[in-house]
Amino acid sequence: MSRFERQTILPGFGADAQRKLQDAKVLLIGAGGLGCPILLYLAAMGVGKIGLMDGDEVSLSNLNRQVLYGEKDLGKPKVEAAASYFRSKYSDLEIEEIPEYITVENALEILPDYDLVIDGSDNFPTRYLVNDACVLLGKPLVFGAVYLNEGQVSVFNLEENACNYRDVYPQMPAASEIPNCAETGVLGVLPGIIGNLMALEAIKVLTGFGKPLKNKMLFFNSLSAQTYEVEIFPNPTSKAAVPSSKRAFSQTNYELACEGVEQVDWQFVLENPRPSVTLVDVRDRDELPRLERAGLLEIPLSQLSTAAKKLEDSGEIYLFCQSGMRSQTAALQLKGIFPDKKIYSIRGGIKAFPKQTSNHG
Amino acid sequence: MKQVIHLKAFGMIAEKIGTAELELENPGTLAALGETLRGRFPDLQSAKFGFAINKKLLQGDAEIPAGAEVALLPPFSGG
Incomplete structure (x- = not known):
């Protein structure tokens, strides 16, 4: 008898589905309130390899809902505490500890090794980052999130004609708009329920058993114990909002994007010359190559707030730097000064300037 | 009879909004509903x-x- 006998005898599941679980590699982002129940069941049910990614350490306020950890784990990295717990329980589980938060850099290195990604993170920049990485790399994504006494669950990017997170929420919310558990409080059991629903969806995606919540989002309210399921639809506009390449992805600052910083490509700027448009180089003056264009302003990032009045009459402002990161910071600063102007950061900076038209515009 | x-x-x-359920006269489209709600509940702005x-x-506008x-x-x- 194996430890999986009760599910291999389950009609419709059987040894085939069990083998699929054993062969599966799952990346779990976040080892917190959602991550703990997800881990408990994926590990118990026999998923072969779990990559566990979280840069956080166990703290006392975690213990009402992060059920893998106890008082003796306080201060330990969560992935280490979780991994040692499961190693003592199951000898057939391979668990990869990744004691880091997900970033645009490590996402592209880590995700390709896995068949399925589960997002149990706790903030909007990470949720859009994980979504976009999964779209770019073609990985199915089990999504779940909680707010006060409610939760939502869906499966994104699964096979053909699949929705992604941007089909549901095309507008990225700023951190200040919707508080997280740390600010609002949460009953310990709610992420337990939502995490278990996520684990169930993961099992369905991996084995083909049952029907995953593809192109559907399930809402759950713990106060009324009611669920509400809505159908969602793939939308070409939201696909277009995902960075078009790994390069463009790696040059996106998701924190700033959630604060409202929008990025455009050079092509968009060069092909739509309008008198109301101002192009601003925010690099220091010794950074090369310089760009020469009529009407171009050179305002290094460090002087932006004091020199902002030069931009008062401009309707649309396009900012660039060397590789497209500082110009995102600059865009956020300028949005604070001119909330009503259209302000964009040019993706990839001067390094992405199209070769053919170089320096002659 | 009013459309609700x-x-x-x-x-x-x-x-x-202060409640999870609300009945409203049909404003006709989602865009009009958005406007009605933002007018009535400034917190939704x-x-x-x-x-x-x-x-x-x-996504976008639709008839209700x-x-x-x-x-x-x-x-x-x-x-």
């Missing part, structure tokens, strides 16, 4: 949320059929 629609608000939208008509989440249930669905981020 049934609103179901989730998450922070229910908090801002900058809130981002989706609309589902009869459990189908729609008589008697429809319209859900107001904000994103959650917690984990």
Whole structure:
């Protein structure tokens, strides 16, 4: 008898589905309130390899809902505490500890090794980052999130004609708009329920058993114990909002994007010359190559707030730097000064300037 | 007889409206509904949320059929 006998005898599941679980590699982002129940069941049910990614350490306020950890784990990295717990329980589980938060850099290195990604993170920049990485790399994504006494669950990017997170929420919310558990409080059991629903969806995606919540989002309210399921639809506009390449992805600052910083490509700027448009180089003056264009302003990032009045009459402002990161910071600063102007950061900076038209515009 | 629609608000939208369920005269389209709601509940001014008509989440504008249930669905981020 194996430890999986009760599910291999389950009609419709059987040894085939069990083998699929054993062969599966799952990346779990976040080892917190959602991550703990997800881990408990994926590990118990026999998923072969779990990559566990979280840069956080166990703290006392975690213990009402992060059920893998106890008082003796306080201060330990969560992935280490979780991994040692499961190693003592199951000898057939391979668990990869990744004691880091997900970033645009490590996402592209880590995700390709896995068949399925589960997002149990706790903030909007990470949720859009994980979504976009999964779209770019073609990985199915089990999504779940909680707010006060409610939760939502869906499966994104699964096979053909699949929705992604941007089909549901095309507008990225700023951190200040919707508080997280740390600010609002949460009953310990709610992420337990939502995490278990996520684990169930993961099992369905991996084995083909049952029907995953593809192109559907399930809402759950713990106060009324009611669920509400809505159908969602793939939308070409939201696909277009995902960075078009790994390069463009790696040059996106998701924190700033959630604060409202929008990025455009050079092509968009060069092909739509309008008198109301101002192009601003925010690099220091010794950074090369310089760009020469009529009407171009050179305002290094460090002087932006004091020199902002030069931009008062401009309707649309396009900012660039060397590789497209500082110009995102600059865009956020300028949005604070001119909330009503259209302000964009040019993706990839001067390094992405199209070769053919170089320096002659 | 007036055409009525049934609103179901989730998450922070229910908090801002002060109730999870609300009946409203049908303003005709989602764009008009958005305007009505933002006028009546100024807290919704900058809130981002989706609309589902009869459990189908729609982007952009759409007509609201008589008697429809319209859900107001904000994103959650917690984990």
